[in-house]
Amino acid sequence: MTTLAITAAPSGRTKRVLPGFGLTMGLTLTYVGIVILLPVIALMLKGAEIGPARFWEIITAPRAMAALRLTVTAAVIATIFNALYGLLMAWVLVRYRFPGRRILDAMMDIPFALPTAVAGLSLTALFSANGWYGQLLEPAGIKVVYTIWGVAIAMCFTSIPFVVRTVQPILEDLDPQLEEAARSLGATPFTIFRKVVFPQILPAFLIGTTIAFARSLGEFGAVIFIAGNLPMKTEIASLLAVIRLEEYDYNGAAAIALTLMLIALILLALSNGLQWQMNRRRGQP
């Protein structure tokens, strides 16, 4: 009888021994409702009001299509760079000991800490025709500012930390015995990396890459400085949403914003799914 009572207890009222349930519930729900949910619901209601036919018409209009295509293409370029660079940084920071390693590690947090507008300003000035980088690149015929490359570089900067910071802890926890076994069997370092290390860090690598891609798609502050924002050419989708708002075209703004939010939520679900799979594989519930 007693054992029965004990096992039954945790699911019942005993969980609420501590005070403050009503207060924190009321405070948190009110706040979440006003600050987060209400605005998001406003966007969804607006989207529902537009209707699917009109929604499709807005999204597939030439200017919106051009903006979406530019945003996705630049984000893909930025993410490919960040995937490679992030992997390199995680590997070097975890596996090697060298002077300046801690500074290099701290540098990885700069893009998170620095306001995006500041990053955009600095990159624009560096890559413009008379800037430090522009002076070297323009004579070679490479134009960055006011092109898709500028958009990609700005996106790249603000999403640098994601791949590094998701791969780093996994790489630190790897069992060195597997690699030693592979080495003793005569595998080359590259083969060891490809066949032993990479499969183990792959889920984390994919999560980091997905988040970096989502962040690049949504980046605004850094991009608008360097992009020049020419309609049909270097205008990103989120800027087009803002322009529609300024023209009082609320339907146009809502349709574009909703499209971007949907893509972001799909990417979030994808990275959560990967996270769940990774935890299961590593034996955690």
Next chain:
Amino acid sequence: MRAASTPGALAPREDRTAQYVLIGLAFLGTAFIVAVPLAYIFWRALSDGVAAFAANIIAPDTLHAIWLTSVVALITVPVNIVIGLSAAWLIARFTFPGRKLLLTIIELPFSISPIIAGVCYLLLYGRQGLLGPTLGAADIQILFALPGIVLVTLFVTAPFVTREVLPLMQAQGSEQEQAALTLGATGFQIFRLVTLPNIRWALLYGAVLATARAVGEFGAVSVVSGSIRGQTNTLPLQIELLFNDLNIVGAFAAASTLTLIALIVLIVKTVIEGRVGREE
């Protein structure tokens, strides 16, 4: 010169060569894309001399932007601390249906790009928005004024405190708090004397991250503030305005103040991270 603890130290020479090449590439890449853009901010801000830099900072519009940004941070960070603690207490100490959903909603602002947050707020409070006409009739101004800027800043900073404090509270469990309760302590006494000392560094860390974000937010604020010169222009928006005015050195001077804040945040973060680790 001892590097015996690293794999590869005892490995053949081609391994060492690869190691040096990879370290070199890491330094080169980071210098090119992170270090130089960072250093360039101060270099350009001071390129016309210290006097010109000071003049740019105390230009009335820039000074007003600094003041407005400080006001926004002073309002949003305390709110974040109170609500973040409340949400963490609720989720860590009680079980109720929808607990996971609540946490997902609190973390939603991390996945929604700030510009979309701005659009949401405009669709809610704008003249043709959901609540716009009602508020307009009551003569309450939310958009293009301080309340709008504060609200979107609250949106983008909502997850920070909870995300730092919650895992720690979950890991620590509630035995100490329950012991305090049986000894007759009230709820606030338990929180102040038992919970708070255990989570103070994580709380400070979350508050620091929220401050950095509140001070630097650009996209969301730019949609709802209307960027009225000397009125609703926060410091990040002022940078854009000066840049568009082709006052590049002025823009960099304004940017350098935000960069200094970012560097301070990083230093504080490094110091606190060690302590949060010890709390766990």
